[in-house]
Amino acid sequence: MTNELVSLILETLEEIREQEDMSVLVAIDAETPLFGRQGVLDSLGLVTLVVTLEQKIEDKFGSAVALADEKALSQRQSPFRTVRSLADYAAGLIERERGDG
Numbered sequence: 001m002t003n004e005l006v007s008l009i010l011e012t013l014e015e016i017r018e019q020e021d022m023s024v025l026v027a028i029d030a031e032t033p034l035f036g037r038q039g040v041l042d043s044l045g046l047v048t049l050v051v052t053l054e055q056k057i058e059d060k061f062g063s064a065v066a067l068a069d070e071k072a073l074s075q076r077q078s079p080f081r082t083v084r085s086l087a088d089y090a091a092g093l094i095e096r097e098r099g100d101g
Helices: 002-019 043-061 070-074 083-098
Strands: none
Touching: 002 043, 002 083, 043 083
């Protein structure tokens, strides 16, 4: 499931990039930093990613998850560090919501 989520996040980042005309972004992959000092998104871009991704996860996996809740924001290592860390975090939320985890 994590690989599917990585693809979904990358697809969403490309959409944001096109909408915001962010042609300065380098190629993005699973290890691309999302937010922070070297991240490709500012705070508004991160909000856009989270909202769009939550809807896509619900559409694709049938799971309603909150990616930017208190748990995510209080973690020692932010799930918004890289594309892969966000995919891992989302996969865990989906599994818990389904009762698999």
